[in-house]
Amino acid sequence: AQSVSQHNHHVILSEAASLELGCNYSYGGTVNLFWYVQYPGQHLQLLLKYFSGDPLVKGIKGFEAEFIKSKFSFNLRKPSVQWSDTAEYFCAVLRSNYQLIWGAGTKLIIKP
């Protein structure tokens, strides 16, 4: 069965630090991958997605993610985080064109 693993449940960083959140998936076929973000008190929203083409995808607010097929990974990165990046981040893989399989999420806290 497909699954998504997010390695860190909680990450605490200082402002201006670099960020990398890990995501690994188990699925051997064509994959469509997503990162969603949930800011405190708000709904889940799409941060970025990979369907095909350039494995380095850029999303909103300076985030990017790299799809590495050989490692079954889709890690999220940001060179310099801000306090406003405090949120919970979810990695997801699309199954059967409409079911998203989600990781457990990573809670990111940025210290001002």
Add this chain to the structure above:
Amino acid sequence: GAGVSQTPSNKVTEKGKYVELRCDPISGHTALYWYRQSLGQGPEFLIYFQGTGAADDSGLPNDRFFAVRPEGSVSTLKIQRTERGDSAVYLCASSLMGIGSGFTGELFFGEGSRLTVL
């Protein structure tokens, strides 16, 4: 508003009671999804509607759970004989297109209905 609206935002009920959760998707979105999120976990798929019909209800945990979308817009998730294990945040999402051509994979979520069963 322009987003997905879910009501109630919070519902506390007693074990054995019946509960309805409502979702009003973004106008014009043909696809609607229900997910359930338990504490410390990612969302878990429950059911997907394309228009008025349930295209896939394989995620519904048992026959106490049922969902409808009679006019292809608003949807109601119904839970009978609630149990403590049903406590979770129930998320609704919509997308402009469902499966097939045109599906971008982006879902627009509501803020969820937090259900607590005592």
